Every structure is written in structure tokens, then in C-alpha cells.
Amino acid sequence: MGITFTIIAGLTIAAAVAAMTLRNLIHCALAVAVTFAGLAAAYLQLDAQFVGFAQILVYIGAVSILIVFAVLLTRGGEPSQEKVFSAASVTGIGVTLAVLGVLTWAITKSAVIQRDLPPQPEATVKQIGDALMTKYVLPLEVIGLLLTAALIGAVIIAMRDDVAADVRRRNKNSPGASVAENPPPHVGGYNN
């Protein structure tokens, strides 16, 4: 609990609050990116270099970009005029406090907290790599397969729309109207 941790934690929490309360969705997405950066800083402060840098690379470099693109592609850029806080916020706060209370109670009662801290392990990047390639190689491969399946699935979802629209257009055109009257729009162009 040094001064560094206080700064990092304050920044992370402030950014998280901003991400929930700001009106403009893009601002929210950028605030989420700051939260990710704060988390990465917390990991780095704990000497977990690999996790910290991977957090920056994956979450700031990819996930926030994904969020931003999703926002831009799905709705207008203008912020909505609805109220940020819904009427059910009181219930939400109540539920949150209840969950917090239960968790605190469970943690303080559990046997884990009585145990002595294990000696701090020396986790270098090399050791993480060794562990991933020997002990945890099966989970790693399974995750790889899952992600590949998700990737192919995303491509197919994106493609199906196009094919379906094509089929629909053809079905509409085929009865009566001859194809020659509706030449396809010029696609492609120069092949160089």
C-alpha cells in the first residue's frame, strides 16, 4: 500500500466511474481504456511484467478499439438525451451493498485468510512460457481452437448477410423481369 498504489487505484476507480456516468458513449469507451491502463499499472507494480504488458497490448490495443468501432458502427455519434441514472438505481445500490456485505463476510470467515502467505514466486516471462508449453499445453490448445472457431464464426456471420441479400435480390428479379434489364452494378474495376 504505497503512494504509487493509491494513485493507480484512484485513477482506475475514477476512470471506471467516468465510464459509467459520462453521457457520450465514445467518452465512456475512452474512460474504459484508462481503466484498463490503470489495471495494467497495478499488475506492473506487483512485478507481473508479462500480465501487465499483455493487458495493455490486448485491452488497450484491441478491446478498446473494438468497443469504439462497435459504437461508431451501430449508432449515431450524438449522445442520447435520456437520463444517465435510471429510477432503479436505488435498488441497484441496495443489491450491490448486499453483495459486498456477503462477500466481505465470506472472505473474513474463510480459512484462506488465516493461512500464511506463500513465499513470493519468481515469475519470469520464460517460466510462464515454459509452463504454457508443458503443463498447460492442452488448455492453451483448446483456447486456441475456440478462438479460431469464434473467428471463423464471425467471418461467416458477416458473410451470410451478403449472400442472403444476393439470393433475395435474385428471387425478386427472376419472376417476370428479365436479368438483362437489371444489369449488375459495376463491381471491381481495374485489376492492377
Place this chain on the structure above:
Amino acid sequence: MINGLDQIFVTLKYWLVGQLANVLPASLLPLVSVLLSLVPILVVFPALFAITTVLERKGLGRIQNRYGPNRVGPFGFLQFAADGIKAIIKEDVVPRAADKVIHFLAPVVLVVPAFLVYSVLPVGRNMVAMDIDAGLLFFFAVGAASELAVFMAGWSSRNKYSLLGAMRAVAQMVSYEIPLILSTVTVVMIVGSLSTVDIVAKQSGYHAIGLPNWFVFTPWGFAGFILFLISANAEANRSPFDMPEGESEIIAGYFIEYSGFKFALFFLAEYLGLFAVSGLAITLFLGGWHAPLAALEFIPSWVWFFAKLLGLIGLFIWTRGTLPRLRVDQLMNFAWKFMLPMALINLLAAACWHLIGAGATRWIVCTLLVVGFYVLLGRGLMAGKKLAKRVYRYAN
């Protein structure tokens, strides 16, 4: 004497810290040491940026058969000073519709990571600001922040051209980051470490025929180097991959609404990114600060690093002056249909190189793998295309 010149900056730093130890309290000394490592980075690379702008304009002028800048100073070499003064004293115009805070933050968020990445580049023997275990990962992690900065700049300007430019830039950077990282993974596989210092140390020594032990002189290293250079060119948004700022279609892309010093910051960040990624190419494939011949080792290591850096910058300027700009779909096709499969096969070649063990066999296997796949993939992608000389109706 030779060793003294090689280590002159390191010695200087230790001497300075030693002198300051008499004056300052001991608790401040680590901070001073860090500052003394960082200040040279903050001075040398912007200076290199200044020199490069002039070199680039002169070089492009030569390639395009014109003079280039020739009014300020001898042969126009003081042009960068004039440009800098102009950038500082120009009015900073912010569009009324712009998102003021993000518009202001974007150049800052862009420039800070551009400087940060230099802290893991070894520019000479014992000359690296931060020798960390995961140096390469640090480089790419910090570099990833620039994508968000580009988006911030494009979105906050509230200009359709800047938003288009930002979307193009982000799509391009995300696409080319994959071959960029995959081509560096080969080196990590062979060296067995993510530390940039270890990677350079592994490339010391010379082959029997006198060639240095650099990774670029292996089949996988050569392919990786070429893939890395192409991806680096695209990451830096430089011609022929400069659609994000294509002047003729979207004027200047994501920094169209920036003027004065903020515009200069964008330029600075772009060039710093280029130098950093060139420096990484040198570290990974061109032997870092090692001399190319055993007989030339008397020249200090940092001279070799900056000589190689200037060479690569020259190569980038040459490419920019020679190749026309690609189209967006061509760029994406190239990234996903050619660069990515090549990088994956190159990974396989590096694995074979590692597993087969020293000898002629691995040279033959890896060369066949890389060259064979290159030919097959190239032929395959060209198969459906009817390529011919473009015929002009009136201009011929």
C-alpha cells in the same frame, strides 16, 4: 582508448552520478540516474527527426528531379529550424464543433508512447535505458496505445475526412500489427528471450566466411526482416501505405483539423515511430550495435547503431519516393492474404531451424520452405488476375 570511446557515454553518466552523489541526498540518486538515461533519448531522437525531415525533402526532391528546400542555410539544411519556428508561432486553430478535451489530448497520447518505446532499444554496448525481461512485449504494448490516439484525433475533430482517415489508419494498423508481431516471434523462438539485450548478445560473433552472425543472414531471418520492414512501413502510415492521410482523397486524414504545434507533434510522433520500429528491426535482425565485419570493431558500437538507423531511414525515403500509393482493398488483401500466411510459414521455418540443429540440412529445408511457399502463394494470388499494362485512351 578504443574501449573508452565505445563506453564514453556510459562512463560520462557514471561520472556525473558520482559527482552528484556529493551534492544530493542519496534518496534522489536513483531519480537522477533515470533522468540521465532518459534525457539523451529526448534530445537525440527529436534531433534525428529534424535532420530526417531535411534529408527526406532533399531525397524526394532528387528522386522527383527537382531541388527540394535550398533557401535556408547552406544547401537548405537549416530548413528544419524554419519549420520548427513556423510550427511554434502559428495560431492553434481548434474547430468550434470539436471535442476540446480529446482534441487536445490526442497528440499528447500519441507522442508519449512514441518516446517510451526507446527505453528498451539498446543503442550501443551497455547503452539501454531499461533492460527488462519482457522488453519486446513492452515495445509492442506501448506502441499499441498509438492506435487509440489516432482514433481520438480523428473522432474529436468532427470532420468527415478526419474520421475516415482515423478509421483507415486504425484498420490498417490493426491488420499489419499481426504480421509485424509474428515476424518478431521467430527471433524470440530462436533466442529464447524477450529481452532486447539478450537478442543483441545472441547475434555477436562471425561466421567462418566472415559474415556476421546476424539473423538477417538466415532464411527465416531474411524473410522475417522483409515482412517486418513492410509491416513497419504500414504501421508508420508511410507511402505506399499512406491512405490514412492520402492528400489527394482525404486531405490529411486524422490530423486535418490540427494546426501549429499540435500538427508538428503529429509529425514528430510519426517519425519517432518510424525510427523506433527501424531501431527494433536493427535490434532483431541486423545485429543491433554489432559491427558488420570483425575488422571494423574498433568503431564504437553506438556509431554502428546510428549508421544502420540512417541506412534504414534512407531505405524508407527511397521507398516513399518510388512506389505509388495502394488502394484500401489492395492493402487489406495484401495484409491478410499474403503477409499473414507468409509470417506463419516463416514461424514454421524458424521452428525447423531450431529443431534440425546446425548443418547444411537446415539451410536447405528452411530455404525451400520459405522460397517455395513464397512462389506458390504469389502464383496462387495472381492466378485469377489479368494483369496487363494499363492502356490510356488519349494519353498514349
